[in-house]
Amino acid sequence: MKQQLFKCLPVALAALFIGGAAQAQAPVTPPASTSFSTWSIGVNAGVLSPISPLGGKNDFSNWKSGLGYGIYVKKQLTPYFSLRLDGIRGKLKGDNSEPFESGSTVAGGAGAFETDLSYAGSLNAQVNLFNISMFRKQDNVQLYASAGAGLAGYKPKVGSTDANLANYTADDKTISELIIPVGLGAKFKISDKVNFDLGWSIYFVDGDNLDGTYRNNNSDKFNYAHAGLEFALGKGKQLAFHNPVAATYDEALQAKQLASSLKSDLDAQKAENAKLRTEMSDLLKDTDGDGVADKLDKCPGTPSGVVVDGAGCPLKVPAPVVNEKVIITESDRRIVADAIKNLEFDLGKSTIRPKSFPTLDRVANLLVTKNFSLKLAGHTDNTGSADLNMRLSKDRAESIKTYLVDKGVNASRVEATGYGKNQPIATNKTAAGRQKNRRVEFTLY
Structure with missing residues (x-):
């Protein structure tokens, strides 16, 4: 299993970065006059459980909930896609106080465990879902899905009961294993810079020693359900809540209004030009053809060919x-x-x-x-x-x-x-x- 995960991990990471680059190269471009906040940090706390509802058998019959907490840094590349660097810590617990469905027991006699999850760091691709509304440029509620890869470090303790737990490794050494987290969540915008975040992630571990026990030849899993706050950095509104479909609709309406305004201006200019042509025709009209406009001609009706002065009157002296x-x-x-x-x-x-x-x-x-x-x-x-x-x-x-x-x-x-x-x-x-x-x-x- 470990060898297969080692082979698949480079492919997964490559797909993650290629997808991010493709989204970055062809984003929906906001208007030039609008600036957006694309960096954010988040903190959260919640419940860690050594179980997965997505299948697989557990090494212990009774799993317990433990406190977990985490922090992340996120870069929003488009309104729909972001890269997120997550880190969580906490404790995982379980015992055999309840019988297994099959009636079997745990090999080695271990009846309880407690694992100190020193760290679980991962790089995740997050995709925002249902972020399209024709008439709202900024959404306030957002669903998302995420997936990624990373590394976890942990120290299991096992024993016959919770009271006599001992280190799983002789030198209390931290065990490091590859992890694949997948998750879903919902984000609620409290203000332009603060979001309330609810999330749930399942971590697939490339090993069967998270609980200090080998059983079922099955890799371990754990899940983390959390609530927290996300803080947007920089100036401008959050790109994650921007809706380019509605923004494009508004731009089309503005273009239509501008075209209507330009048509009105053109009609007004045509009317003004017609008025000017009428005024010019009246101003320069020369009925008797003596070269002096009627409005300046003091001697209208001068016979053709007669030399006139500047007032339009015949010259008395040649x-x-x-x-x-x-x-x-x-x-x-x-x-x-x-x-x-x-x-x-x-x-x-x-x-x-x-x-x-x-x-x-x-x-x-x-x-x-x-x-x-x-x-x-x-x-x-x-x-x-x-x-x-x-x-x-x-x-x-x-x-x-x-x-x-x-x-x-x-x-x-x-x-x-x-x-x-x-x-x-x-x-x-x-x-x-x-x-x-x-x-x-x-x-x-």
Whole structure:
């Protein structure tokens, strides 16, 4: 039996660690904003009995209950799986005060024993059962099963009665044997850091000398029923009581609510865009086609082809014909560059912000004093539809022209054109690139 257990123990330990590694590599990942407590320690006390209800014959007819106590350290790898290092101590007792069912007696005349269990240390895999509830992210009651392997050290004493017990070994040496514990338990959460633990484990011993007596050619067993407290270490809630199924359900509800909110925002933005298009159409409407918007035109209905001033009224004196060669200096270019640099519009509109007026005034003065002509080219990024971008780029160029004409610039010398998103100067994949593409170019000639 001992040789068979030696052969099976490496396999059991390997399965234990491989199972733990597999669970650790593929855990149910909690939300990034949530931290969990995964380490805990526990203390317990209970009853030790030299008997097992899972089969096998006892070496003594009457088993007695003795005090046992223990401590453990646990690492929770997932909400369902943990590794636990257990240690227990206590005493095991029994005698032959009751007859065996078969009527047989104990070989060697021993009628009683008492074993001092110096230690029983084991590494156990614990699996939480029934930890799934669709609507509760934290359970308060938990069932579990465990199994593992370890080593026990004990000193039996035997005698004809309880009163004349003697050491089983001549030198009172501690006997060490391999043990295989299996168990069940229930855990009740008292608070975020404290649990009440009820458990029952059966320890299979690789030897028949736990009670100092050989009988039935059968390995000994004992069981430990206990109650105790478990204390979670670290910050956060206990991972063992976390329910990832319910947490995932909550995340799905939040995603649905977010989608509904985004749809409402999109509908509101569409309504705002429609309103802007209506306002822009009214602002830039030029019924008589003289280049001056109706809202600024003081002489509506001007015949086609008539040269008008900035107010939309026909010029009384024909504009002088300039025959001299146009010379554009670096100073002139700086004035235009400053105007481009400081040009700002309201978001999604063609309304010029007051910040841009001083530099546009200098451009207007330059056009009036030097009789230059100016081409305005409006451009946008690729956000929105092509039609909307084309209208917005045209409207912004026209808005600048209207401002310059209102400052006395000859409307015939200012050309306003919109190109929409068709002539980007940078990539539209980044915010910086899109910012560069939203522009109005000034060209003196």
